[in-house]
Amino acid sequence: MHMTAATLGLATATFLASAVEFVEAFTIVLAMGLSRSWRAAVTGTAAALLALTAVTAVAGVALIQWVSESVLQLVIGTLLLLFGLQWLRTAILRAGGLVTLHDERAVFRAEQEAARRAGHQMRLGLDWMAFVVSFKGVFLEGLEVVFIVITFGTSATRYNPHGLLVASASAAVAGLLVVVVGVISRRPLSAVPENTMKYAVGLLLTSFGTFWAVEGLGYFGSGESLTWPGQDWAILGLVVGGLGLSRLAVAGLRRTFKTPHPAG
Amino acid sequence: MRFLVRFSRFWYDFIVGDAWEVAAGVVAVLGIGVGLLRTDGVNRGVIPLVVALGVGLVLGGSLLAEVRRRRRAGR
Numbered sequence: 001m002h003m004t005a006a007t008l009g010l011a012t013a014t015f016l017a018s019a020v021e022f023v024e025a026f027t028i029v030l031a032m033g034l035s036r037s038w039r040a041a042v043t044g045t046a047a048a049l050l051a052l053t054a055v056t057a058v059a060g061v062a063l064i065q066w067v068s069e070s071v072l073q074l075v076i077g078t079l080l081l082l083f084g085l086q087w088l089r090t091a092i093l094r095a096g097g098l099v100t101l102h103d104e105r106a107v108f109r110a111e112q113e114a115a116r117r118a119g120h121q122m123r124l125g126l127d128w129m130a131f132v133v134s135f136k137g138v139f140l141e142g143l144e145v146v147f148i149v150i151t152f153g154t155s156a157t158r159y160n161p162h163g164l165l166v167a168s169a170s171a172a173v174a175g176l177l178v179v180v181v182g183v184i185s186r187r188p189l190s191a192v193p194e195n196t197m198k199y200a201v202g203l204l205l206t207s208f209g210t211f212w213a214v215e216g217l218g219y220f221g222s223g224e225s226l227t228w229p230g231q232d233w234a235i236l237g238l239v240v241g242g243l244g245l246s247r248l249a250v251a252g253l254r255r256t257f258k259t260p261h262p263a264g
Numbered sequence: 265m266r267f268l269v270r271f272s273r274f275w276y277d278f279i280v281g282d283a284w285e286v287a288a289g290v291v292a293v294l295g296i297g298v299g300l301l302r303t304d305g306v307n308r309g310v311i312p313l314v315v316a317l318g319v320g321l322v323l324g325g326s327l328l329a330e331v332r333r334r335r336r337a338g339r
Binding site for chain 1: 278279280281282283286287290294297298301302308309311312313315316319320322323324326327330331334
């Protein structure tokens with residue numbers, strides 16, 4: 001695989017995956033900020049970012065110091081495979097018309113409505129609900145970004161010694177872009193083609209996850225990572241195979257349930 | 265105790281989500297991969313292909329299960 005193309009692919013995949021997560025986290029924080037308290041929402045976000053940094057640092061040191069490469073591939077690959085398959089499954093069901101398309105405005109309205117109905121409980125001088133909901137939203141979405149950056153970044157170090165840096169920078173740019181656009185517009189980023197992005201990211205996560213989990217299975221044999229036929233080119237094969245299978249599934253669902261083609 | 269329940273619930277939701285059959289299927293497919301790896305005479309080059317095929321079947325099976333659930337629910 002050409003080094004520049006691989007690096008560009010890595011940057012794009014990480015950017016898209018992270019952007020989807022950041023948009024979802026932003027919607028939650030915005031809803032809490034506008035309907036409850038900006039101070040609590042921002043403090044919750046900052047606390048989540050601190051917790052994420054701590055988890056990443058502790059887990060990173062533990063992984064590098066005590067875990068072999070094949071175990072790391074197996075654990076992270078399996079997690080990616082689980083996230084990827086669930087995203088892809090949801091994207092197929094949405095494209096097939098069985099599940100309503102994700103609408104960031106609807107999520108925002110629901111979050112705001114729930115925030116308005118909830119009682120006011122103050123703790124540590126903060127609107128506790130706004131703090132907890134913002135913290136949870138940012139932490140959960142951020143944890144997925146951490147997994148994605150570690151996996152994509154580490155797997156890319158084969159082509160590019162700065163793979164982890166490229167992945168981290170792509171995620172940071174995505175986060176910055178979402179925050180800047182969101183702060184300027186002050187409304188949920190519903191114009192982002194989130195469903196299409198989730199489809200693409202689900203496909204990528206599933207492909208990378210399968211690739212890594214299989215390599216990690218080598219731990220149960222000689223302890224060395226297993227090798228795919230065609231080595232890293234197999235990732236491309238997995239993406240193409242996954243795309244074909246998912247399109248077939250979408251077509252089958254639309255035919256079975258006679259649903260029209262969705263707009264987004 | 266309540267903390268443990270909440271903690272377990274959080275990780276279950278985070279990792280397994282709303283389609284338990286996907287998680288169970290992935291574990292089963294990887295288990296088959298380990299079984300093949302530990303079986304004498306099995307070509308190691310076949311294992312990735314079997315797992316990839318298994319992942320496709322897990323996705324297909326989960327979609328079929330969802331279709332059945334919705335049909336039963338009247339959609």
